[in-house]
Amino acid sequence: MNHIVRKILYVSSILLVILVFAAGYKSIREKRVEEQAVLNTDAEENVQSEPVENTAENEESIGVDWTENEKETEKPDEIEADAESVKSEAERDGETVLVFTGDILIGNSVSANYSAGGIDGVLSEGMKNLLQDADITMVNEEFPFGTRGTAMEDKQYTFRVNPSYVTMFQDMGVDIVSLANNHVLDFGTEALEDTFVTLDDAGILYAGAGTTKERAMELRIIEKNGKKFGFLAASRVIPVASWNVENQAPGVFATYDATALNAAIAEAKQSCDYVTVFVHWGLEHKEYPEDYERTLAAGYVNAGADLVIGSHSHCLQGAEYINGKPVFYSLGNFLFGQDGNTAAVKVTVAEDGGMQYSFVAAKEEGAYTRELTGAEAKNLYSYLDSISSHASVDENGVLSEE
Numbered sequence: 001m002n003h004i005v006r007k008i009l010y011v012s013s014i015l016l017v018i019l020v021f022a023a024g025y026k027s028i029r030e031k032r033v034e035e036q037a038v039l040n041t042d043a044e045e046n047v048q049s050e051p052v053e054n055t056a057e058n059e060e061s062i063g064v065d066w067t068e069n070e071k072e073t074e075k076p077d078e079i080e081a082d083a084e085s086v087k088s089e090a091e092r093d094g095e096t097v098l099v100f101t102g103d104i105l106i107g108n109s110v111s112a113n114y115s116a117g118g119i120d121g122v123l124s125e126g127m128k129n130l131l132q133d134a135d136i137t138m139v140n141e142e143f144p145f146g147t148r149g150t151a152m153e154d155k156q157y158t159f160r161v162n163p164s165y166v167t168m169f170q171d172m173g174v175d176i177v178s179l180a181n182n183h184v185l186d187f188g189t190e191a192l193e194d195t196f197v198t199l200d201d202a203g204i205l206y207a208g209a210g211t212t213k214e215r216a217m218e219l220r221i222i223e224k225n226g227k228k229f230g231f232l233a234a235s236r237v238i239p240v241a242s243w244n245v246e247n248q249a250p251g252v253f254a255t256y257d258a259t260a261l262n263a264a265i266a267e268a269k270q271s272c273d274y275v276t277v278f279v280h281w282g283l284e285h286k287e288y289p290e291d292y293e294r295t296l297a298a299g300y301v302n303a304g305a306d307l308v309i310g311s312h313s314h315c316l317q318g319a320e321y322i323n324g325k326p327v328f329y330s331l332g333n334f335l336f337g338q339d340g341n342t343a344a345v346k347v348t349v350a351e352d353g354g355m356q357y358s359f360v361a362a363k364e365e366g367a368y369t370r371e372l373t374g375a376e377a378k379n380l381y382s383y384l385d386s387i388s389s390h391a392s393v394d395e396n397g398v399l400s401e402e
Contacts, residue, residue, distance in 0.1 A: 101342075102333055144191040189248070273353075
């Protein structure tokens with residue numbers, strides 16, 4: 001009897017152990033299922049809050065096989081946005097941007113700012129980007145780079161800049177300068193010769209002056225995006241006749257008589273898609289061009305100039321369309337150490353040859369030039385519109401023919 005009881009108790013204990021083990025296993029399994037459900041929920045929430053972009057780089061790193069069916073799940077508006085982005089990039093690739101500024105003098109205040117802060121010490125971020133990002137940037141260099149020479153006698157203002165400051169032009173992104181003005185020979189032919197060497201060493205083209213008559217009158221050509229852009233420069237303002245390269249060399253290409261310049265323009269048009277004439281003319285601090293400037297401008301356009309940029313007045317003047325071509329009579333002082341409004345001209349040439357011209361409003365204060373925005377810019381564009389002829393300037397600075 002005792003033997004039978006022991007067997008029953010033994011079997012019962014085994015069954016009890018089995019039941020306990022089974023119950024424990026079920027409990028553990030249910031707990032794991034619940035935990036996995038929580039993990040899955042968290043993962044879904046993370047994906048919603050931090051979506052992963054399906055770029056080729058991401059696909060490779062996480063092993064995604066982006067099939068055609070999966071591509072079809074992309075939202076239509078996203079596809080359209082991507083296509084528009086590609087299109088705009090292609091359009092930009094075909095455009096050529098040219099930027100022109102007015103007079104630049106690296107005088108004491110400008111050089112001090114540049115020495116202290118580099119290019120950011122003389123230009124705001126917006127103006128710096130405008131010049132640097134352009135395909136071609138051209139300015140009027142209202143001084144010689146040099147250390148030699150003697151200041152011209154009986155001249156109220158004589159300028160000369162140490163050649164080391166040519167780095168400012170490089171930092172600005174300047175590609176070409178006009179040397180045709182009434183200050184480039186302030187320290188005689190020696191300083192002018194130093195200027196040629198300085199610019200050549202810096203890789204910056206120059207027009208409007210040279211060691212010979214032929215070099216002073218030479219067309220400078222820059223090729224961009226399959227188009228040839230030609231540049232000529234001349235001065236209608238020189239203090240004495242001897243500065244004219246016809247009378248001494250080195251010297252300046254003068255345009256008191258427009259015959260030579262008009263002939264050079266006509267010849268340039270035979271080899272270039274676009275010809276720009278940069279001319280020094282007019283009266284200082286006068287907001288309207290002289291009658292002779294309009295006469296000269298018409299001659300340049302009729303000879304084949306696509307664009308005329310003027311300088312010398314040290315203040316802004318208006319624009320005018322002549323036979324469908326724009327003339328900007330003066331852009332004022334871009335960097336000169338004199339406070340006042342100024343503007344750059346931005347020319348956008350489309351791949352098909354279409355052109356858009358616009359002013360970019362700016363102001364020099366304390367030998368530092370910044371772009372104007374908001375009401376300041378609109379007021380300046382309104383002013384430019386009021387002093388322009390056969391042309392209108394809208395609130396964004398865009399020039400149109402009237």
